[in-house]
Every structure is written in C-alpha cells, then in structure tokens.
Amino acid sequence: MGTYNFQEIEKKWQKVWEGNRLFEASIDRSKPKFYALDMFPYPSGAGLHVGHPLGYIASDIISRYKRLKGFNVLHPMGYDSFGLPAEQYAIQTGQHPAITTEQNIRRYTEQLKNIGFAFDWSKEVRTSDPAYYRWTQWIFMQLFDSYYDLKTNKATSIQSLIATFKKEGNNEVMAVCDEDTPHFTAGDWDSLSENEKQGILLKYRLAFLSETTVNWCPALGTVLSNDEVKDGFSERGGHPVERKKMMQWSMRITAYAERLLHGLENLDWSEPIKEMQRNWIGKSIGAEMVFQVKDQDLKIKVFTTRIDTIYGVTYLALAPESDLVNPLITDGQKSTVQQYVEVAKNRSERDRMSDVKTISGVFTGSYAINPFNGEEIPIWVADYVLAGYGTGAVMAVPGHDERDYNFAKHFGLEIRQVIAGSMEHGSFPGKDGTIINSGFISNLPMKEAMEKAIEFLEKNKIGKGKIQYRMRDAIFTRQRYWGEPLPVYFKEGLPYLIHENDLPLVLPEVDKYLPTADGEPPLGRAKNWTYTTDEGDFPLEKSTMPGWAGSSWYFFRYMDPNNETKFVDPEKAKYWGAVDLYIGGAEHATGHLLYSRFWTKFLYDIGAVPIEEPFQKMINQGMIQGRSNFVYRIKGTNTFVSHGLKDEYDTSSMHVDVNMVYNDQLNLAQFKAWRPDLENVEFILENDKYLCGAEVEKMSKSRYNVVNPDDIIERYGADTLRLYEMFLGPLEQFKPWNTNGIDGVFKFLKKLWRLFHDNNDKVSISDAPATQEELKALHKAIKKTEEDLANYSFNTSVSSFMICVNELTALKCNKKAVLEPLVIILSPFAPHIAEELWSILGHQSSILESNFPNFEEGHLVESNHEYPISINGRMRAKLPLPLGLGREEIEKFAMADATVQKWLEGKTPKKVIVVPGKIVNIVI
Secondary structure (H helix, E strand, C coil): CCCCCHHHHHHHHHHHHHHCCCCCCCCCCCCCEEEEEECCCCCCCCCCCCCCCHHHHHHHHHHHHHHHCCCEEECCCCECCCCHHHHHHHHHHCCCHHHHHHHHHHHHHHHHHHCCCCCCHHHCCECCCHHHHHHHHHHHHHHHCEEEECCCCEEEEHHHHHHHHHHHCCCCCCECCCCCCCCCCHHHHHHCCHHHHHHHHHCCCCEEEEEEEEEEECCCCEEECHHHEECCEECCCCCECEEEEEEEEEECHHHHHHHHHHHHHHCECCHHHHHHHHHHHCEEEEEEEEEEECCCCCEEEEEECCHHHHHHCCEEEECCCCCCHHHHCCHHHHHHHHHHHHHHCCCCHHHHHHCCCCCCEEEEEEEEECCCCCCEEEEEEECCCCCCCCCCEEEECCCCCHHHHHHHHHHCCCCEEEECEHHHHCCCCCCCCEEEECHHHCCCEHHHHHHHHHHHHHHCCCEEEEEEECCCCEECCECCCCCCECCEEEECCEEEECCHHHCCCCCCCCCCCCCCCCCCCHHHHCCCCEEEECCEEEEECCCECCCHHHHCCHHHHCCCCCCCCCCCCHHHHHHHCCECEEEECHHHCCHHHHHHHHHHHHHHHCCCCCCCCCECEEEECCCEEEEEEEEEEECCCCEEECHHHHHHCCEEEEEECHHHEECCEECHHHHHHHCHHHCCCEEECECCECECEEEEECCCHHHCCCCCHHHHHHHCCHHHHHHHHHHCCCCCCCEECCHHHHHHHHHHHHHHHHHCECCCCCECCECCCCCHHHHHHHHHHHHHHHHHHHCCCHHHHHHHHHHHHHHHHHCCCCEHHHHHHHHHHHCCCCHHHHHHHHHHCCCCCCHHHCCCCCCCHHHHCCCEEEEEEEECCEEEEEEEEECCCCHHHHHHHHHHCHHHHHHHCCCCCCEEEEECCCEEEEEC
8 A cells, every 4th residue: 555645545535525426414313413504604715714714624524424324414614605705806806706705615615625624515605606595585575564563472473563553552452662752642654655655564573774873894894793893994804984874774683682691691601702792782781861951852761770879879871872972962061071072972882891091071061950859960072971872861870870970970970879778789898989878779779779769760750660681682784885785775765665576686796896986885886776666667685684694594595595585494403403513703793793603593483484492502712813923033134143143133033934934944935035135145154054942822923923735735744734733722712723733743643554554554454352451451442432422521532542653563463353442533634534444444434434433441441450469568579460369369370489489498478468459468
C-alpha cells in the first residue's frame, strides 16, 4: 500500500461518498431520528478561514457518531445568501449581487467538501433563491393576516377578528394591539370606510406598518438594527447613523414575549445564553401612571416597578426622541435643549444602555405634578432614557435607583430616602438624602404598599397595574435591493397582500443598486414595479425584508427543500421535529434565536408545524483566534531586525503574513516578494535566522493572520485539520490557532497508519486473538470516546486516541480484532483515513454502515496485581499474582519467592500480614 498518501486517500473517499449519496437522509421510521444543524453561513468573498469550520467539525463528528449508533441522521447545509456585503460590492462594481453570491457559494461549497463533512447536499437551501423566498414571503403573508388573541393565547386569523368587529365591535376583544387603538361598537365599525377599517386592522396585525424611530444610515441607504450600530456609526463601513422616524414594517414579537420566556425553561441551552434572552425580553411587573404637566394640557405617562417609592420622586426624565420634549421646552431653555437633543437622539440605544459612565441631560424648564402629594417635579431630558422602552419617560427616585442617583448627584437634584415597608428592597444606605415618610403607604410590606398604590391609581383613573417587556417589536424592512421583496402593494396609501398564486414576487432588475434621486429604496428604480388587480395597477412595496427573515425558518425547509406546494410537508416536519443539536456563534444569542423561536411559535399556532421550539440542544462554539506574527523595522531604515535583537535598536513592529512564517522563522524570499516596497530590504539575523514575534489576536485580513484551510489540507490533509481543531481545546472556549502545533496530530495519523503496515509499508494484519493488554487499550478508548461525545468534549477524545495508538504501537499490535473497532471509533473525527483503513481490513461497504463497538467493562478489570512485599517495613520485592487468591495462597507464593528467601536469611517470620489486592508485610 505504501506510505500515508492523505491527498490521494481524501479525494478518493470524498468521490465515493458523493457518488454513492451516502449522506442523503429520508424518513426511516425503523430508526430513531437525529437532526444536527449548523448556523448556516453568509458566503463572503473571502471564503473560509480555519476558524469557521470549528462548529461544523463538531456537528459532523456527532452526526457520524449517531449514525454509527443506529440513528437516522439529517445533517444539511445551505447559505444565508441575502445581505448587505454583496449589495455594497454591487454598488462599487455594478455587478449583480446574484453573480457574486453564486461565485462565493461555489467557493464555500468546494472548501466544505474538501474538509469531508457528511452534509446532505441534496437538501441545500439558499435564502436568495426565489424557490426558497417564495415561502419566506408566504410566512410574511400569514403574519399579516393574523392577530394575537389573548383569550386563546395564540395567533388567530384576522378574518375571525373582523367577524367579531362586525358582530360586537372591539370592547370585549382581548388582543395584542397598538396602545392608541380606539374602542368602537359594531355600528361604529359598520360606519367606517374601507380605508379606516384597514387602518384599524393594522393596529392588530402581527406584521404591520407604522411610523417608527429607526437607525438610518444615509451612506448605506438603509435602516440598521441596534446590533449593527456602534457609537453612532454603522459596524459595517463605519458610516454615521442618525435616529429618525420612518414608515416601517414591523413584527409584533412582543405578543409572544411571555411564551418566549417560558419556553426557555425546557431547552438544553447554556444558562448564559438563556439569561441573555431573558434580559433582552426584560419582563417587569409594575404600574403605569400619568403625571399632569403644570400649566399645560399635557400628561406624561411612566412605567415603574416600584410605585411604592412614589414619594421619593424628585424629577421626571424623558428620552431625547420623545414627542413631548418640544412642547415642554420653555423659552429660556429652548436653545440648550435643542442642541442637546440633536446630539443625544443619534446615539444608538445599545450605546446608551451600556454607557454607565457618561451622564448627560438638560432641564426643559417645565414641571409635572406628583398626583400622590401635589409636589412640583422638574422635567429633564436624559439620554439614559430610551424612547422605545416603556413609555419613553422615567419617574426618577434617586434614593432607590442607581442611575437616577448618579444623574441627580451630577446635576445637584434632590435625593430622598423613603421610609416604607419596602425599604429592604432598594434604598442606598449611607448615601446622602432627605429621609421622608411614604405617605398613606408607609409601614406596609412592599407587596401590600404596591397593591395599595395601584388601587389609588385605578380609583383616580390615573394609572393601572401592568406587566411590561423591554423587548420591542422587530423592524422588518431594509431600504436596500438584495433582500426578499415584500408581497405587498399599496392602494390609497394602505397595504394589501398580493395573491398567493403570484408568489414568488421576484426581485426586479434595476440600473443601479443605490437609492433613487428622491431617496426611495433601490427598488424605486425598477420599471413597472406595480401589481395588477381588477381595480387597476398599484405600486408595490419598495423596501425589502431584513437579513433575519430567511434565517428564521430555514431549519424547516431542510426537511423538504423541493416541495412546491408547502414550505414543509407536515409528515416530514413531524418526523424530524426540533433540531436535536444546533451549533453556532454566541453573537446570535438574541436576534436570530429570538426571531426563529418567534416564527416557530407562530407557525405552530396556525397549524403549519408540530413544534413550538426549533432548537432543543444548542452549543455556542468559541472562536479560534489568530496567531499574529511581527517583524521589526529599524526606524528610518529599510532594515529589519530579528525578534531576539529588536531591543538593541529603535524599532517599530509590523504585521507579517503568517503564511510566510514557519515555527516563527520568516521565509526571507517570500517576504521580499510580498510587496514592491520590501524588494530591497536588509535583515539582521540571529543564528542565521530571522525570527518573528508573535501575539494572539482576532483572525482578520488586516492582521495578516488568516490561515486558509485549503493550505492546511494541502500540506497535512483534512483529517489532520479536523483532529487539530478539536484538539485545540474545549469547543465552547476561545483558543489560539498555531500552525506550528499541527505536526503532532499529523504524526499521530501516520503512527495509526503504521499499525496496519509492516516496516516495508506492506499491509500486515493478523487474525490472531487479541491479548488482554491490547483489549484493555482499545476498550479504554471506546469508553472515553462514548463518555466524551455524550458531553461534547471533543478535545479529550483526540487525546484518548493518541494514548491508545501509542499503547498499541508499544505492544506491536496488528490484530484485526483490535484495529477494526479502533478505526470505527476514530472515524467520526478522521473519516477519510478511517474509510481507507476499513477497506484495507477487507470491507467492501463504507465504515458508515458499521456499528459503534460496545464497551466491555471486563476488559478493564485487572487480572493480576503486583504485590509489594515488605520485610520489617521496607519494600524488598514485587510479586505479580492473579487477583482472587486467598490469604493463605498469597502467603505461600510470597514465602516461596527467591528474593524474599534471600532477605529472610533462613529465619522464620514472626508474623505475615496479607491484604489481598494490596500488600504483603513480613515481620522477622
């Protein structure tokens, strides 16, 4: 057979797998199912670096292992192929985003196949494929045609709501709707115009159009989510972002807030990820009340979880974006407030929530009246108050809230310590402030004080008890080209759905991918972007769906990717059910996971799917960091000095491409050829080498520390790459990549290969029975692998393989009875070499068709024990004896031992102490 030719072996088996369609999954009710899924990638032009496959390798190992354990495995792959990067490239080059997306997908697919993943490529999906996004559009249409019924606690057809309106109005309707929804009778409803009725229905629909404050990025020509904005600039491109009001489509995810919270309890997710979701949803139980503005016909509504501290209120604070700010500004404060608001409102909400150090605000000049005691309270504008959370106003109680306290302290506002039964829950002992009584709710326990205060609010019709959530309805539009068109047309300014038979509504051709001259989205450039009905032609929606639309349901489409009549066949959805293992980055802990859970619950409500939660088990893989290398230029020269000598000169460091560095030694010729300005550089070496400095950093092109998996596979093979990525450390942890360390894994595979060959590289396999020591080495590895994979501890499994192969090498084992189960347990990690060795063992079928070997405890039970024999307390001999012997037999063997006889010198022992399985102690 020859030496381990990994390149030939890996290409051979990848062709076999693809040709025999070994990874294609279909319903098989004779086996338990297992659905493994990776968060599908956005196909960027840069392709994969070695950090990207980490989670894919882990899910592939589990998928292959589960198959060996008798499971019917679905492990698909696809592409989240709509997105801003492709559109930005199209703007720069004029090339259609579909072309670059196709090129990038082809590159990604090639790289993924080279790593040997057991993906079912027959089920590949692409969110930008019209055959796929017709169903994204269909789901949007169902959301538009539904409302959330609080009586049944689920989404219900909007037609049933209309029927109720016709029969009895909305006074008895319990539904999630806009706060300003008016009450009306059946007669009122009947008297409304068609436009007025549609306007009312928009206040109930789960997909609705409304004026919303958004993050608008003029340079990108689109609205950005809070996660896409940092310090007032877009994360992509660093462009300025401003807050402005626009008509936007939104999803009423807040209707599902309680169910999204409750559903977390039964999920096998890490507690930090669950807690991030809980915090994002942000459930608060409290009260809503209004403060009358002094000398104006204005009321300020606030929400508080501590209404029992109402007597400690010393100011009100409004969000800079609040519509109430302008009418509250007095003449003397006008210039100051307007200047402040202009700056503060354009900071993203994420920045304002996380920034606890910067304290900023301005007094409006107006006052509000505390309805509990009639006190006048100054009204301020403060950027720590968010327009989108609660009412956009805060009743500030500095003696009982940290942020209120810091603000009051900074601006010299009054701070009060409220004496009440609730003091145990939130005052700041030791901080300055007047101590006051809590009025008619003083000396009551917190719960009773709050109940009595809420009773006062409701009796005087100035408030009520309320449960509130921090989570906002999700904006569902982007003013861009490369996204799903919304299946909506407008008649007299109101939205209507196109007919379902006209799906998919396909992206039109445009001359440029930029907004129009008058600021409309790029679809405004399309010719005849209209929808024809019996009443005439009407304009279609010009915005497209956000990036999260297609990724919120793709896990269902994998089950049935070619279905033209449904987004998934109900029987297939029932069989495959929830994803059993979902692996992806923690950066999606709120956005993607919440949206996916929301859409799944909605689809469950309308009877389209049989599950409420999409991902039963989830693991967030850590990041593989880059190992950057540095060279050192002597300042003002074209001379570079080696790392060990750099402190002898005045130098500046420079990142160098890690692909020119091996074991920290720089390839001088490659460095000179790297850039024209380096062609004539000179070097000061140490020991005839130029050694680079090194540092662990995020892997990125700007740091020249990106390692291409293609290069690793070319040099060491895909199996080495797979094993090394798992060997680096626990899956969830961050760990640095170091190509220098990969040699050890590569040598391990060559050592494994040699177990099957003699010194002349000829296949040499024995049918002789395995020895106890050989079986012990094997079954230790079987046991460890099963335990590790149950706990997703991949790195320790690799270590156990290495130990096993070392032990078998020392034993010169070439027994088929040992090597055959060994390659099976190794095959999920290193599938190519395992397939080749499996065929060497004489098998015609793939190793995938075999069964994972059973662990047998008996092979780990020791048959002998080496007894230490002490004479007068000093160990003089060691005697191996079978376990299970009685005391008399052990003593007999010990006394007959030649070494013991030598030390006894013919004397008769006074006492012989035998502890079976432990020691023998002879006293003379």
